[in-house]
Ligand SMILES: O=C(O)CCC(=O)C(=O)O
């Protein structure tokens with residue numbers, strides 16, 4: 640079984656240079672208490688909000704998590720159905736959840752739910768997320784692995800009914816940094832005028848209604864309120880992203 644990681648502790652490697660801004664990293668032992676983790680808050684309007692903790696986890700600890708997950712998670716690349724067409728999902732995935740929850744199903748695919756006990760490192764990350772977000776409670780986790788810049792997740796919202804009307808989704812990134820985009824969903828009137836990308840182009844639905852976050856190694860991004868109802872998000876292809884990124888999205892399945 641994997642050793643339990645000491646997330647948020649100073650690096651055990653004295654040769655490594657601590658990042659002075661790292662929320663919970665740095666030297667100083669007992670004398671220096673971890674600084675409180677304060678997020679950057681983006682109010683999307685209409686009761687939707689994004690929190691960004693760029694330095695949620697100390698670098699070294701985050702690399703340990705990356706290595707552990709890269710090696711031990713039973714990654715699969717399932718075939719999914721989007722707009723009536725079958726295709727291989729353009730990233731690796733895995734699903735972990737409490738026992739007895741409603742099954743997750745998305746794009747015609749029902750992933751097998753693994754137990755938290757199989758991956759102790761995930762329990763450590765979950766604990767750190769719960770500590771950073773008092774009052775939150777996550778009981779399931781969708782993992783993604785983007786092997787390089789051609790892997791991506793297309794525009795979507797995590798608005799499955801099993802998450803309820805205002806799901807909180809906490810997303811932790813390890814490894815290669817990637818851009819995370821948010822755009823407003825088209826209104827009913829806009830949808831009535833046509834569909835999809837062509838309408839967006841014709842109605843010029845773009846800039847003010849779009850936000851971009853650079854998700855770095857060890858960062859945490861939280862979507863909450865009506866973000867899944869009113870917005871879509873994506874991680875687009877980036878040819879220049881040469882290495883692997885692992886992303887964990889913690890969610891709460893309603894009982
Ligand atoms: O990789 C990410 O940052 C986002 C993943 C995502 O949107 C999802 O799993 O639903």
Ligand SMILES: [Fe+2]
Nearest residue numbers: 795796797872
């Ligand atoms: Fe998502």
